[in-house]
Structure formats: structure tokens, C-alpha cells
Amino acid sequence: MTTDYDRPRHPGSAGPVAWGPPAAPGPTDAPAPGSGAGEPMGPLVRRLWRGRPEDPRWARPALLGLLLATALLYLYNLSASGYANSFYSAAAQAGSTSWKAFFFGSLDAGNAITVDKPPAALWPMALSVRIFGLHSWTILAPEVVMGVLTVAVVYAAVRRRFSPAAGLISGAVLALTPVAALMFRFNNPDALLALLMALTVHFVLRALEDGRTKWLVWAGVAVGFAFLTKTLQAFLILPALALVYGVCAPVRLRKRLVQLALATVALVVSGGWWVAIVELWPAASRPYIGGSQNNSFLELTFGYNGFGRINGDETGSVGGMGGGGGGQWGTTGWDRMFNSEIGGQISWLLPAALILFVAGLVLTRKAGRTDPARGSFLAWGGSLLMTVVVFSYMAGIFHQYYTVALAPYVAALVGMGVTVLWEERSRTWASLTLAAAATATAAWGYVLLDRTPDYLPWLKWFVLVGGLTGALGLIFVTRLGRQLALAAVGLSFVTSIAGPTAYTLSTVNQGHSGSIVTAGPAGASMMGGPGGGGMRGGFGGFPGQGRQNGNGETQGQNGGRGFGQGGGFGGFPGGGMPGGNGQNGTTPQGNQQGGFPGGGTGEGGMRGGRGPGGLLDGANVGSEAKKLLEKDAGNYTWVAASIGSQNAASYQLATGHAVMAIGGFNGSDPAPTLAQFQKYVAQGRIHYFIAGGGFGGGFGGGDRTGGSDAGTQISSWVEKNFKKVTVGSSTFYDLTRKSAG
Structure with missing residues (x-):
């Protein structure tokens, strides 16, 4: 096997090392026949195919x-991943309909809150969606x-x-x-x-x-x-x-x-x-x-x-x-x-x-x-x-x-x-x-x-x-x-x-969605997640081919059952979302036993509210819920509000209308405050409040590192004052209708 360039056999022995192509041909050098050197600019395809004159003939075809x-x-x-991380997909969707949301990197077109990163990575996606429409491929x-x-x-x-x-x-x-x-x-x-x-x-x-x-x-x-x-x-x-x-x-x-x-x-x-x-x-x-x-x-x-x-x-x-x-x-x-x-x-x-x-x-x-x-x-x-x-x-x-x-x-x-x-x-x-x-x-x-x-x-x-x-x-x-x-x-x-x-x-043969994704086959990465694999206050199953039963336990190969001292049950994730046999980590009753996401009520564990959706992945939005939110959507700045960005993003992507993410990604940002939220409701700018999602219910064991509890305050205020509407397995509160109590 020989090299393509004339380089010294013993680098450093005499002068600088000369790996790399030789100097361009001088005025007296005759270009190689068919190389294209010395010719006026030819067709683009010819130049792309031939590449540099000093390269061997196989180089450019091999690169292409x-x-x-x-x-x-x-x-x-590619489309198997759907919207992949709905958090960023929702921001791209918002940016495709609002230039203000595009510039700031807002999660919603109503511009309530931005994603927790600067927006450069969102701009190509938002432009793609603006041009070609909202789809997994765009x-x-x-x-x-x-x-x-x-x-x-x-x-x-x-x-x-x-x-x-x-x-x-x-x-x-x-x-x-x-x-x-x-x-x-x-x-x-x-x-x-x-x-x-x-x-x-x-x-x-x-x-x-x-x-x-x-x-x-x-x-x-x-x-x-x-x-x-x-x-x-x-x-x-x-x-x-x-x-x-x-x-x-x-x-x-x-x-x-x-x-x-x-x-x-x-x-x-x-x-x-x-x-x-x-x-x-x-x-x-x-x-x-x-x-x-x-x-x-x-x-x-x-x-x-x-x-x-x-x-x-x-x-x-x-x-x-x-x-x-x-x-x-x-x-x-x-x-x-x-x-x-x-x-x-x-x-x-x-x-x-x-x-x-x-x-x-x-x-x-x-x-x-x-x-x-x-x-x-x-x-x-x-x-x-x-x-x-x-x-x-x-x-x-x-x-x-x-x-x-x-x-x-x-x-x-x-x-x-x-x-x-x-x-x-x-x-x-x-x-x-x-x-x-x-x-x-x-x-x-x-x-x-x-x-x-x-x-x-x-x-x-x-x-x-x-x-x-x-x-x-x-x-x-x-x-x-x-x-x-x-x-x-x-x-x-x-x-x-x-x-x-x-x-x-194996990676390209399967879809990936949510906030934490890994490459390779099931079990290739054994890192636990919150409530699983070593979370303070609880530990559970590792990612793998596990299954979840109605008690929120993870069973199966590479999953294992996870019990948490003071933290309830919960695998993360093993062949499905943690806990329960309901969608996205919910039991048929809509509660998860100390698992993650989707909340839970285990003593000392994390409580993330009740209902579909959670911190790491959003909700499965049914047709009835979608129809409910789309009704009279044009009359509101936000068709709904939900604690945590992933839950809000799922509803926004399903309906195409802005959904406010209370508290941002973790539900722990002071945006909006209770007073601000009450003002929005009084102005008639928000139609529904979606129960559950994120960490709106706070932490039983104090495992969040500080942050605002505005989400908890808003959730409590809504539950006490507005009419509850149940659609399928999802719970909403109509912010235009006061409760009888």
C-alpha cells in the first residue's frame, strides 16, 4: 500500500513534517489530463465529482x-421518533407561527416562557416547519x-x-x-x-x-x-x-x-x-x-x-x-x-x-x-x-x-x-x-x-x-x-x-422520544433516571425490556423491580413509561405510586401532580381532549395551561394552538406567579387548566433543588375555584366557569 502524497518517511528528522497535499501546480506545471485544472469553471457536477486536482480519482466519488x-x-x-423531544418541537412549532417566539425561543406562540436554552438550534427547525408545515420530518x-x-x-x-x-x-x-x-x-x-x-x-x-x-x-x-x-x-x-x-x-x-x-x-x-x-x-x-x-x-x-x-x-x-x-x-x-x-x-x-x-x-x-x-x-x-x-x-x-x-x-x-x-x-x-x-x-x-x-x-x-x-x-x-x-x-x-x-x-431501527434518550439496543445504557436507578428517595428498574404493572412497578429483563426507601416504586423506563398500565405513567385511576414522571403519592417520593404526562415525556392526547381544546381556540391567547413544559408541549403539538407551560421545563420557574395567572384568567386569555404534569404538586421528599412553588399554588387555586371537566383519562378545569362550591 502506497501513499498518495510525497511525505518524509521519518517525521521530524529533517525539517517540518509534510503530511498533506503538495503545493498547487505552478505556472510551469502541466495539469494532469482530465483533472480539470487550468479549465474555466465547468459544470457543478463535474467539479463536485472530480474534487481537487491532486486527489486520486477515487477520492471524491468515495466522499460523495x-x-x-x-x-x-x-x-x-426517521418518522418513527414522531416529534422526538416534544419540548423543542413545540418551540419550533411556535416559532413557525410567531416571529417573536422564533427570536426568543418561546415554547408557545403566546410567548409565556422560553425553552431553557438559547434559540439557535430551534431556528432551522422553525424555518423548516414554517416552509413545509408541521411534521416529524420537518x-x-x-x-x-x-x-x-x-x-x-x-x-x-x-x-x-x-x-x-x-x-x-x-x-x-x-x-x-x-x-x-x-x-x-x-x-x-x-x-x-x-x-x-x-x-x-x-x-x-x-x-x-x-x-x-x-x-x-x-x-x-x-x-x-x-x-x-x-x-x-x-x-x-x-x-x-x-x-x-x-x-x-x-x-x-x-x-x-x-x-x-x-x-x-x-x-x-x-x-x-x-x-x-x-x-x-x-x-x-x-x-x-x-x-x-x-x-x-x-x-x-x-x-x-x-x-x-x-x-x-x-x-x-x-x-x-x-x-x-x-x-x-x-x-x-x-x-x-x-x-x-x-x-x-x-x-x-x-x-x-x-x-x-x-x-x-x-x-x-x-x-x-x-x-x-x-x-x-x-x-x-x-x-x-x-x-x-x-x-x-x-x-x-x-x-x-x-x-x-x-x-x-x-x-x-x-x-x-x-x-x-x-x-x-x-x-x-x-x-x-x-x-x-x-x-x-x-x-x-x-x-x-x-x-x-x-x-x-x-x-x-x-x-x-x-x-x-x-x-x-x-x-x-x-x-x-x-x-x-x-x-x-x-x-x-x-x-x-x-x-x-x-x-x-439498532438506533436507527427504532424511534426515540422524550427528554432522555440513549443509543443502541435495550439495556445498552444502564443509567437510572429520577425515581429509578438511584434517585435520592427512591430507586427502581433500569432501562430495558421491562414492563410496568398497575402498581407502578417495573418488571422484566434489564428492568428489575425497584423499591425506594421513602420514595415509592418506579422503573425508568423499561419498554414503556414508568408505572401503571395507563398511558405515560398513569394507572387506570390516573395516579402513579411514587414513579416518574406523572407524579405520585408515595411517602417521601416525588409528587408530580395527577393525570397524564410528566417531566420527561408528554401526554398522549386523545381525540376527545383535542376536540375540547380546539373549540373556540381563536378566542384565547392560550387554549390551555399545564404545569411543566413536556405536558404543555404535547397538547400544543396536537392542537396547533398555544399552551402555557407553567413553571417551565421542571415546573419550578416562577412564571407565571399566582397573581399573574389570576390576571390572565380574569382577562379571559386562558381557556383550560390541564391537571397533572411536571412537578406541579411539589416534592414530598424535597428532592428538587429549590425553585418556585408557583405551580402548586396555581394548581390549588384552580382546583378550588373552577369547574372540573373529565375527558377520557384526562382532567381539565374550565377557567371560564366557576365551580359550584
Whole structure:
């Protein structure tokens, strides 16, 4: 196997390392026949197919094939997820009908309250719905586009400094990462965040090539919009990238510092314009900032969505999962990315990526300060390490799907490391390192697959035996003939991606909805949820193929029965919503025994109100309830109000009319207050109050970390003063009709 570019066989031995394409042909260089060089701009299809003149003929068709395959994979069975996370889908629906809701990221077109994030991730969905109408595909197809673009960006960044083969490997690894297949088909902000983070690294690497300021400024712009996607998570990679550029850029130190300052200005402007408008806008004429306790986006940024995620002090949040030690939302520590909660989502090639990162630094150790290959390893590797460290030790809210942020970094390191070590395979340590990476991947793949023993039991043995066989071949690759060498490489690659590919296929083959979703087959992630898997005040079944009986207990494989000391019963979730055999965690009587969501009455447990819906997923809106809310809907700003955003979102998506989410996502925001709600009712702006949902009933055991009890006050006031209307299994209160009592 030969390389496509003329690179030194011993990096760092004489001058800078030269991985990457050669310089463009000069005036005396004759372009390759049929390359398109020297021709006027031809048809777009021809240029897309041929690619760069210096690339081999197969490179561009292979890239287009990879992008097409990624798109088809992610589009497959897309509508099975319905509206996915109804919280964000409702906000997209609101933004499609109200430009004010679009700008602020309001959950409803009446602009009562925003989602608990800035709105950048909502804008593509809202525009799609405005143009094509409300449908599962119009909500989720933009996420698929983001996934394909992320694969393209990672390919471009890696190919530019290494080779098309490196770029293709990186793109394939990214596309087949289970959590990437999950989140690029789901409507949480993480898809756009991953795309913008990959773009940021790409722009920094472009700046490292020639020290041009514009690329660093573009990197700042990308981070700014990433901030408008998921606030401070966008800043995790900044220390690593700033240090890499400050040390490795091919310009004088003074200019480097000026460029970094300009990039900071670009970041502040691109991310701060929206914040400035929101903070300066009169609070009385804009929606309440969801997730905050004082109607301030800055408080939301640095509190609930900022440092609270690090130290666990998140006012208004649920009191998280106990876990085996450490943080409230699962076990913290250096091995968090590898444990049973997270490992199957992202860690398949993480050991190999770390090995190859170190190998890349060793390979370029003697290169000059400005060596672009070493800069690439430092940028991608530094971004990976910074994010892993923060994710591993953050004590606040943490979900498995956050790890999609790691996928571009892992993929790039694998593609770069494998190809450069292959080129240096004549050096004993390089072939041994390749073998070590293959061995680590095979062994770890076996461990991950063994955690789901009923899932393709033969696959773990194929991964282990095939991987170790391929690794053995890599050790002696220089002594093997061409055919055997290629066979060893092929076997190592196939066994390395077999596990994540199987998990990815399982992921796209099923729908995902609600607030907490995981990739892979049932039981692939054993992280418990509130009221299940270690919630303070109760613990129950893990996700799995369990079933719920009428007492709110979870039974079945990977589920287990969960009893909670002082916290009632409740699995989370196992083959259905926790508790009861009614829809969305309700018993036939509409009550759940200490489960989650949907409330409950277990002593010391969480009480979330009575009725359908809850914190993590919304209600199943029946035709009778929909008809009730749609009657005279045009006469009201909000056809209904409900405690908690998920419950409100379900009714809003079903009817197409605004539904007020009292207290925001957790039902713990002071919006509206009882006095404000009473004013809305007196003005005739709200038709119905929907019983249950969120944490409106408060906490028996005090497991919410502070926040407002306005939802409880409103619920009590409504129940005492207005007529109760029962439709199917749902309970409403008509706010235009006083009760007889």
C-alpha cells in the first residue's frame, strides 16, 4: 500500500513534517489530463465529482458515497421518533407561527416562557416547519442535514492535512458512532453544537496553516453561535485551541496575541448580540426566560446551564441520580465515559483515539514549532481531553447523549493516527502501536457487547477474535505479502467498527422520544433516571425490556423491580413509561405510586401532580381532549395551561394552538406567579387548566433543588375555584366557569 502524497518517511528528522497535499501546480506545471485544472469553471457536477486536482480519482466519488450513505442511514425510519423531544418541537412549532417566539425561543406562540436554552438550534427547525408545515420530518430532517455536514467538515479538516483515506476513515467512524446516529436524528441542541464545534476546530487548523487572521475570526464566529446553541458548553474546547494557536501559529507572537484578541471579539459579537437584545428588552413585553429564577438569560447561562452543571448547584432542577458515588446524575470519575451508563454511546474507539493521539505526538516530536500535522493532533486531541475531563467530573445534570460532542474529535484522531502510523509501519514501534490500538478496540468492544449479553451474542466473539487476529497481523505487517497485509488491515478495521455499527443500526431501527434518550439496543445504557436507578428517595428498574404493572412497578429483563426507601416504586423506563398500565405513567385511576414522571403519592417520593404526562415525556392526547381544546381556540391567547413544559408541549403539538407551560421545563420557574395567572384568567386569555404534569404538586421528599412553588399554588387555586371537566383519562378545569362550591 502506497501513499498518495510525497511525505518524509521519518517525521521530524529533517525539517517540518509534510503530511498533506503538495503545493498547487505552478505556472510551469502541466495539469494532469482530465483533472480539470487550468479549465474555466465547468459544470457543478463535474467539479463536485472530480474534487481537487491532486486527489486520486477515487477520492471524491468515495466522499460523495460516504455523505450519501450517511444521509440515507440517518433518514431511515426517521418518522418513527414522531416529534422526538416534544419540548423543542413545540418551540419550533411556535416559532413557525410567531416571529417573536422564533427570536426568543418561546415554547408557545403566546410567548409565556422560553425553552431553557438559547434559540439557535430551534431556528432551522422553525424555518423548516414554517416552509413545509408541521411534521416529524420537518422537525428532524434539519438534524440529519447537520449530521451529514459534520461528517463533511471532519473529512475536509482531516483530508486537508493528511490524505483522502484519513478523511474517509474519520468520516465513517463519526457516522457510525451510536450517539451520533441518535442525536443527528433527534431535535435536541446537541446536533448543531457538534457541527459548530467541528467547524471551530477546522477553522483553527486553517489558521495554523498560514497564520491568516480571517480563519481565526471565523472560528470565533462559530463558537459564538455555538454559545447561542448550548451556552457555556461551547467554551469547553477554547483553552486547548487558544493554547495550540498561541504556540504553533506560523506568525510572530505579537500577531498571534492580536489575532486571538480579534477572535475573542468575533466570539463576543456573534454570541452576544442576541443576549444583549434579550437583556435590554423590557421584561414585561417578552417571554420569561425559562430555566432561570429571576427572568435573566445571564443567570440562566452562569447558573442552571453554567457552573451549576459543574458543581451540581442548579436551582429549580430535579435532584438527580445518586449513582454509585460522586455526582447526582450518575457516577463521576475518570472512567465515567467508559462505565455502563455511557460506554456504549461513545467509547468504542475512545481507547484507540487516545493511543493514536499519543502516537501522533511522538511521531512529530522533532518537527518544527509550526508543523501542521502536530498542530492537528494537538487541536483535535486537546479538544477531546478538555471535553472528556469536564464531562467525567461534572456533578450537575448530565445525560448520555451529551457525549455526541466527543464524536468528531474521536473520529478525527482515529483517521489521522491510523494513516500516519500505517505510512511509518516499517518502524517497529509504529506497527506495534497500530496493533495496540486494534487490540484495545477489540478488547473494549468485547466488554461493551458483553454488557448486553442477549444482543447478538456471537458479535462479541467476532470482535474479540477477529480484532486480535488482525492486531497480530499488524505486528508483522512488513513481513507479510501485500495480500496478507491488506487482509490484516481490513480485518482490524471491520472488527473495530462492527460493534458501533451494530449499535448504530439498532438506533436507527427504532424511534426515540422524550427528554432522555440513549443509543443502541435495550439495556445498552444502564443509567437510572429520577425515581429509578438511584434517585435520592427512591430507586427502581433500569432501562430495558421491562414492563410496568398497575402498581407502578417495573418488571422484566434489564428492568428489575425497584423499591425506594421513602420514595415509592418506579422503573425508568423499561419498554414503556414508568408505572401503571395507563398511558405515560398513569394507572387506570390516573395516579402513579411514587414513579416518574406523572407524579405520585408515595411517602417521601416525588409528587408530580395527577393525570397524564410528566417531566420527561408528554401526554398522549386523545381525540376527545383535542376536540375540547380546539373549540373556540381563536378566542384565547392560550387554549390551555399545564404545569411543566413536556405536558404543555404535547397538547400544543396536537392542537396547533398555544399552551402555557407553567413553571417551565421542571415546573419550578416562577412564571407565571399566582397573581399573574389570576390576571390572565380574569382577562379571559386562558381557556383550560390541564391537571397533572411536571412537578406541579411539589416534592414530598424535597428532592428538587429549590425553585418556585408557583405551580402548586396555581394548581390549588384552580382546583378550588373552577369547574372540573373529565375527558377520557384526562382532567381539565374550565377557567371560564366557576365551580359550584
